[in-house]
Amino acid sequence: MNSADQVMQSYGRCCRSNEFFDTFYRIFLASSPEVRAKFANTNMQAQKLLLRQGIMNVVLYARGMPDTKLRALGCSHSRKGMNIRPELYKLWTESLLKTVRHHDKEASTDTLQAWAEVIQKGVGVILEEY
Numbered sequence: 001m002n003s004a005d006q007v008m009q010s011y012g013r014c015c016r017s018n019e020f021f022d023t024f025y026r027i028f029l030a031s032s033p034e035v036r037a038k039f040a041n042t043n044m045q046a047q048k049l050l051l052r053q054g055i056m057n058v059v060l061y062a063r064g065m066p067d068t069k070l071r072a073l074g075c076s077h078s079r080k081g082m083n084i085r086p087e088l089y090k091l092w093t094e095s096l097l098k099t100v101r102h103h104d105k106e107a108s109t110d111t112l113q114a115w116a117e118v119i120q121k122g123v124g125v126i127l128e129e130y
């Protein structure tokens with residue numbers, strides 16, 4: 001199975017539990033004061049639903065969908081938008097991998113490596129818009 005398909009199946013297992021996005025934001029917000037500051041005025045319940053779709057777009061891009069949605073995300077996160085510094089994507093990625101490890105009981109080292117590849121591809125597109 002290729003990495004994108006492996007991640008699709010893993011994401012399906014992760015999303016079975018409602019707690020996946022709670023765990024992600026708990027870990028991500030704890031990772032740096034800069035991240036916390038960016039979400040200071042955010043409705044986190046709404047944000048969790050948006051991220052569910054955002055991660056799906058990253059996975060679909062790795063499976064061959066056009067990059068349109070990721071480019072739009074890149075624009076909203078760019079200097080001209082929310083100005084999310086490229087360094088913060090490392091924390092985002094680490095937080096997501098920890099969350100997957102916690103929630104996908106079937107995740108092997110191979111699955112986590114597949115996630116890392118899929119995220120790297122998507123983040124690459126997002127950062128081209130920075």
Ligand code: HEM
Binds near residue numbers: 053
């Ligand atoms: C691949 C990585 C990421 C994905 C898939 C993603 C996804 C999203 C989505 C779908 C939204 C809502 C739609 C929009 O505003 O365009 C959003 C908003 C946002 N994201 Fe990201 N994001 C990522 C990385 C980051 C990082 C690294 C930060 C750093 C702090 C961040 C901070 C924010 C903030 C502050 C908002 C707006 C919250 C608000 O409305 O108050 N994102 N993100």
